[in-house]
Amino acid sequence: MAGTSQARRLWFSLPAELARRFRPHADRLATKILDEIQHTVPEYAKPLEGQFGEVIVRAIEQAVLSCLDSIEDLQAAQDRWGKMFHEVGKRVYHDGGSLNSLQAAYRAGGQAAWRYVSGFGQSMRLPVPMLCVSAEAIFAYVDEISSYSVEGYTLAQARATGTLERRRHRLLELILATPPSSPSAVSSMARAAQWDVPEWVTVVALEPLEEQHFVPPLSEDVLLDLEGAEPCLITPVPARDIPVLESEMPNWRAAVGPRVRLTDAATSLYWARRTLELVRAGLISGGPVVHSSDHLTTLWLLQDRFLLEELSSRTLAPFASLTPKQQLRLAETLLAWLKCNGNTVDIARLLDIHPQTVRYRVSQLTELFGDRLGEPEERLTMQIALEAHHLLGTRPS
Template sequence: MIPDMATSQARRLWFSLPAELARRFRPHADRLATKILDEIQHAVPEYAKPLEGQFGEVIVRAIEQAVLSCLDSIEDTRSTSDHWGRMFHEVGRRVYHDGGSLNSLQAAYRAGGQAAWRYVSSFGQSMRLPVPMLCVSAEAIFAYVDEISSYSVEGYTLAQARATGTLERRRRRLLELILATPPSSPAAVASMAKAAQWEVPEWVTVVALEPLAEEQFPPVLGADVLVDLEGASPCLLTPDPARDLAEMPHWRAAVGPRVRVSDAATSLHWARRTLELVGAGVIPAAPVVHSADHLTALWLLQDRFLLDELSARVLAPFGPLTPKQQLRLAETLLAWVKCNGNTLDIARLLDIHPQTVRYRVAQLGELFGDRLGDPEERLKMQITLEAHHLLGTRPE
């Protein structure tokens, strides 16, 4: 729904500037519009092409109208205020029907706003305008960009919703928007949620799914759940995981952390990573696995390359040993760190004789020397050894 521009924040800011400023700037309007278009085409790859046909006409006309509308607002000329918002709504609709992406459209608005501010700032300094006036101009430019961007977002998402046809497809598209990386704008999510008849909750949990049988039965879920069971990596987004995961006999579920809607992609990332570690045998398999119960494993194993690099540096003294010696001494070193060097505790933990512990600790002393007395080195050793223990790999 397009709001009344007479009450907009941008219009109030523009109107607070002296009318003389608009009259002095009007000769620059065409040049500014050209600068904005050049910056958009330079900064946004999707627009780095000749703007031809009806689509090009809409974009060029919208940029020119944006500049003139700002000047009209300073002079309180309201002749265009009834239709210019609709023009930017039409921009969003046209971009969608021409196959453009919403992210690129929003990037174009940001680039255009930055180009406008650079030009206005240079003009203001050349005219020796007061700093407070330049500050108001900057605030007005970016408030204006936010407003016209929101119209185009609404035009784009409503056109998209009409094109998808069914509520189910709208909700599938909404889920894609919420889980997009980089994140979709709140305006895009809110507009698509409205079209999908989905009330945006404050907190959500994303669950990665894996079918347990060849025949896949859809789970019974609440009406407020967004779900994708047809993609290569099935998942669902729910505001109430306890309710929706109670009965899922045909699926394994890995539950991501509870987050705000804007961080849903992060929840999905850790849910999928949890599912991967279940598949690798690192995390015990269960019908429902919560990432929150395995934070240490997720953190330790989040980057195998860095783990291997750390292992090569920290555990280098194990290199010349045989595989059997490496495993035995790595086990003892990890126990030694955990038990603060207490021989009897280590013996009980490893179920070996205390004298065996003393012998192995002496070997470790020969291999690592003073590093065993360095708290930072001991922490690195424990991190690396714990990761190898989880992976079932040899510390070489």
């Protein structure tokens, strides 16, 4: 491509004698171009110092000489165009310059070059067609070297973005590690990832509902992992980001963990994932975004099935002698009796049965449990066990 570019063909179409006569003006033209760029583009209106300044000055000088070389030889310096101006784009990005200003600098440089060349041509009484070709060559050349710099800039930007993403992913892993990572390790990685360390965070467990899923436009300070086996995110401002999840994530399910200090982020993730498990199991209902804080009792009751079975077998042992149907019916009545403080009318309304049926069942419960129904500690453990069975849809066998 470099050897057959439009700009190079245009330069080569001009007489070689023109290049030899113009060479003494090369340094002066380079100075004019630099002055015009600094006068026109605010970002470059400063002393060009250090490596950045060296690259810019050398690029302008090289641009002028490459044009003259191409007039005399179509294949002259064919590899230098791309490499030089590709490097300019990379250097501008790494020095914090904007792409718009870089492109504006190329336009300003092209205009300055044409003004100087046209003045030279008129003083030399060059034919108008030759001046027209010179103008076309200048602006074709500016477009070409500008495209090289844009490519270098965007490539450097992409590489930096990829590096930043990797650092942020590593930071996410450090924050959620069990046992916890040292504060110094987290702080060091946070600096490398350009992430301001907050005091409080909320962790959200995520689950894609479809293979093709849209990633919501979240804030830059959100740490996000969508590629892992258990996707999640960390937000320092849940009030800002959770509504975005609710409105912009139709193909995701999310469970929001409790708000915690950064050092407890792994705990927030644990409860968020546990909430997501119970949603999948149908034990917690809700929309696409479920908050663990709305289901603390359920999470606590269903935290350990072994302990639940142990508690149930001890507390609800009198049900063991009943048939499965009797167990379900009397367990339902006992739970209602505990919730309604023994009020027959309220129990009947809650269960949608006749008060007399309530009295009959309560009589059966009294025979089974005796004085335990009057002991506060026993009543509490009974209600805990019955609530858990009710959530699970199981019977107190």
